[in-house]
Amino acid sequence: MAQRHRELVQEYWRLTEARQWGRYAELLHPDVVYRLPQTGETIRGAERFLRFNTEYPDIWHATVRTVVADAGGAVSRIDMEVGAETLPAVSFFTFDTTGTGLITGITEFWPEPYEPPPGREHLVDRSPGNG
Amino acid sequence: MAQRHRELVQEYWRLTEARQWGRYAELLHPDVVYRLPQTGETIRGAERFLRFNTEYPDIWHATVRTVVADAGGAVSRIDMEVGAETLPAVSFFTFDTTGTGLITGITEFWPEPYEPPPGREHLVDRSPGNG
Numbered sequence: 001m002a003q004r005h006r007e008l009v010q011e012y013w014r015l016t017e018a019r020q021w022g023r024y025a026e027l028l029h030p031d032v033v034y035r036l037p038q039t040g041e042t043i044r045g046a047e048r049f050l051r052f053n054t055e056y057p058d059i060w061h062a063t064v065r066t067v068v069a070d071a072g073g074a075v076s077r078i079d080m081e082v083g084a085e086t087l088p089a090v091s092f093f094t095f096d097t098t099g100t101g102l103i104t105g106i107t108e109f110w111p112e113p114y115e116p117p118p119g120r121e122h123l124v125d126r127s128p129g130n131g
Numbered sequence: 132m133a134q135r136h137r138e139l140v141q142e143y144w145r146l147t148e149a150r151q152w153g154r155y156a157e158l159l160h161p162d163v164v165y166r167l168p169q170t171g172e173t174i175r176g177a178e179r180f181l182r183f184n185t186e187y188p189d190i191w192h193a194t195v196r197t198v199v200a201d202a203g204g205a206v207s208r209i210d211m212e213v214g215a216e217t218l219p220a221v222s223f224f225t226f227d228t229t230g231t232g233l234i235t236g237i238t239e240f241w242p243e244p245y246e247p248p249p250g251r252e253h254l255v256d257r258s259p260g261n262g
Binding site: 002006035036037038039040041042043044048049051052055066068069070072073074075077088090092107109110111112113114115116119120123124125126127128129130131 | 247
């Protein structure tokens, strides 16, 4: 199961980057739920989620950095390149356990850069792209 | 290995929440590296990382939401309660594979709330705490 989940996540991002939306859609459970906790947005169903992806301005490239997968789910960390900027995104995946193996849930975080609070300079080195 | 990594991450957060810094320190490799890619900050070594934790204002409570673990590493999603606010944090863990099983790396993201861009209201439901 863990290995299958890993492969599904790799395939999900491969097809995303290739804009192969037909085959991408085949990975999604019809009732997939996509959540963005930072905005409170929820998109319900494969049809809407596919529209969300295809309507989004096509100006990005996704590179997978890390995938961690077990029997209960999987997590990916990607670098999303948009113009001169590269932003990380972290996605938590759940899967249908009744046999189809389709993606039933994606909860995604888009952590943006911020200035560190003062007072810890004596403990840290600082350089962009350290992650 | 996956199960061991899962237990280590659960124990890491249990000891963090309990402020049991002595036992917490025993989970860390002496050369552990803590990275915050959003600020570009890196803290090198268990001693500094421990000071970072103990010097941080003690006003928070951490609750584990999800742990995904495999032979290569683990990821946790926690809710960090600070006063009236609850922020998610996502931490990617790596471990010493030479036998000690200690934590060698933590790369952590603190995704903050943001306003969604316009143009996708026809696809989304919106409510805070949806994740």
